[in-house]
Amino acid sequence: MDATIKKICGGDVRLASRLIRDIEDKIPEAKAKIKKLYAYTGKSFIIGITGAPGAGKSTLTDALITELRKKNKTIGVLAVDPTSPFTGGAILGDRIRMQRHAEDPGVFVRSLATRGALGGLSQAAGDAIHVMEAMGKDIIIVETVGIGQQEIDIINHAHSVVVVLVPGMGDEIQTMKAGLMEIADVFVVNKANRAGAKQLQMELTSMLNLSSKAAAGWRPPIVMIGDAFEPATFAENTAELAQKIEEHHIYLQQSGKLTERMHRKAMAEINDALSACLLEPVLSSLAGSGELESFAEKIRNRKADPYSVAEEITQKFFKKQGKK
């Protein structure tokens, strides 16, 4: 076994952190490391937490860590930051908020930023999760702002998905619930002391009553969580959340659904890897030649269209491959 892999499997925080950073930076060696490390993954339970900005996901993650640590579970946390194609880094806030766990060797928190590559964030998140799995973490929490397709791709890495809603987010969030319904295993109505919380709960309940998924075995529970500034109630509520997630885990194992999810996850991972594997050599074959630039100019002047250009590039590349 490779020395680095061995150390990461032994829980080496420094080397694991470096590998995650290398994944993020798309350093080619990182891919080779993940390949070697893959055999030691697949044993952690992965919880996804998603919801709109301001829904209180980080505070909930923090509370979940506290709950799970009481049961002596080791934990990895991956906070995925969708804004960072710009900032080039991760949201500092997440780390700051989780700092009270920073001294706990049983908790490993990392943030992940994308740098704008196609399909890159979901793949990088998947690989970062693999690193944490290899480290032997019992539970991995992936936190992401869940709105777009890409965030949903990320959340598909999880076994159990918690969707966090808050009252009073306007009617646009309401129309989204139909979509969230498909991915949620557990609903949280957060800031449940606010006006509109009861109504949100009722709406979710009636949607669940109509849902075929809810009828087919697992009915996603709705956990009401009060204000974090009332510590006693909040601790009680988040303990309930941890309990519901555990129940879902048991359900997945007993029903055989866990295998089904793992299979779906494997299919998504092939797709991600395939996309990178195909696009990278083509783009690098063009890099530096100025060819891409002149194609872009043709497109801009409407002397060519993007599809014909892509076909031309692809044909050329395939021909070159054939001569090898």
Place this chain on the structure above:
Amino acid sequence: MDATIKKICGGDVRLASRLIRDIEDKIPEAKAKIKKLYAYTGKSFIIGITGAPGAGKSTLTDALITELRKKNKTIGVLAVDPTSPFTGGAILGDRIRMQRHAEDPGVFVRSLATRGALGGLSQAAGDAIHVMEAMGKDIIIVETVGIGQQEIDIINHAHSVVVVLVPGMGDEIQTMKAGLMEIADVFVVNKANRAGAKQLQMELTSMLNLSSKAAAGWRPPIVMIGDAFEPATFAENTAELAQKIEEHHIYLQQSGKLTERMHRKAMAEINDALSACLLEPVLSSLAGSGELESFAEKIRNRKADPYSVAEEITQKFFKKQGKK
């Protein structure tokens, strides 16, 4: 000229709508149509409107339409719905809200949903915009929920980007402002009658004071927009927004930045088309054989890793191409 293309360029709503639906459904003929239509695109001004759910984007779009129609501009609106990989359709709400423009032949509103394909939504949005351009619309408004990378890819199709913020969305939205700063050409503080609006405006101002982009020619203005239920103030505020967008358009033209943006857009379009062009033949060469399924099983059982599988598939495919 192809008869369908000719009719679309003449503004045929029925054929344009069908082509957009075909793009959405990934019907192969749609691609051929877009290729033919491409030469007639590139003359519209494209406005992107983005912001969190509940920020009031649709109401603003509706008000912008009213403003722009006063100046006799013809308008296309594309509402991109990120939840629809699940619902399989578009948010009805958007269309309902814009119904008062439904009878106006100068306004063409369509919603777009993704069906979960890699990079598909951005590409489909780009093509739907091309259809509206070919129809001869003076201005095209693209509305999207702007959080993840994919939504930002969509907004990159626009020349002028309006970022809509509302007060009191929690500190997570605050950390996002750094990212939004990079893409915003005009800021809107919506629901500016709410508590915290002044503070949000001040924070944006001080961020702009620090921004190198703002110093380099165009300083994104901040437009405060009051409650839509106070029609007089609201109309005044949205007229100001329309004015600021027009000023930005003039700035782009005079500074040469419009060409720069069009070039960047062309590069992104090549990337999108290339990704589809490469991935599709590989996936279809595997379809039906059960090969993909058995690869997924190997991955699930940790007998293989996704990267090695992707490499194997790619190598095989390239070899086959070479023999052709």
